[in-house]
Amino acid sequence: ELKVEQNPLFLSMQEGKNYTIYCNYSTTSDRLYWYRQDPGKSLESLFVLLSNGAVKQEGRLMASLDTKARLSTLHITAAVHDLSATYFCAVDPLEGGGADGLTFGKGTHLIIQP
């Protein structure tokens, strides 16, 4: 069974600081997604990482994927209050095609204080 573990699960940080959220997974996959969820809302797609070494950046967020280590990171640079949300990583266990849904981590609840 595929396991996806995120850490930390809770993170409180000050504006202007940098931090990294980690996502480890237990099976081979070269397809990983990061989503953001605001309270009571749906999931917003942030990044799609499709190959080993993939790095994507959008504003203050940068995501990377190391398929050999089965690790993805979401790095926050100079955090601002608007980034407060819950961040999920999700792994697609497809290997050359398949029919499974995504397996999600438990999420990282991020609070950014002024």
Next chain:
Amino acid sequence: NAGVMQNPRHLVRRRGQEARLRCSPMKGHSHVYWYRQLPEEGLKFMVYLQKENIIDESGMPKERFSAEFPKEGPSILRIQQVVRGDSAAYFCASSPTITQPQHFGDGTRLSIL
């Protein structure tokens, strides 16, 4: 291009009643996925459907839960004889192909009294 549409947004049922949750995928998307989210948890995959076919239902409880995606109309997730433990947010996602990212709807929050 409208996003994934789910309705209702909120649904309240008494124990023993039936709950029907609807999902219209994005235009051009023929792959539909249902997920369940318990409070403070990530989403758990339930079922994956294409038009008129259930492809993978490995995440569906064996009893009381069923899903369909008819040729015409939305996908339906049906929960019969609901129990308190069915209270959760149910999200639908769709994608144009199996390898492209899934887009999520706003979810249906189901509360069981």
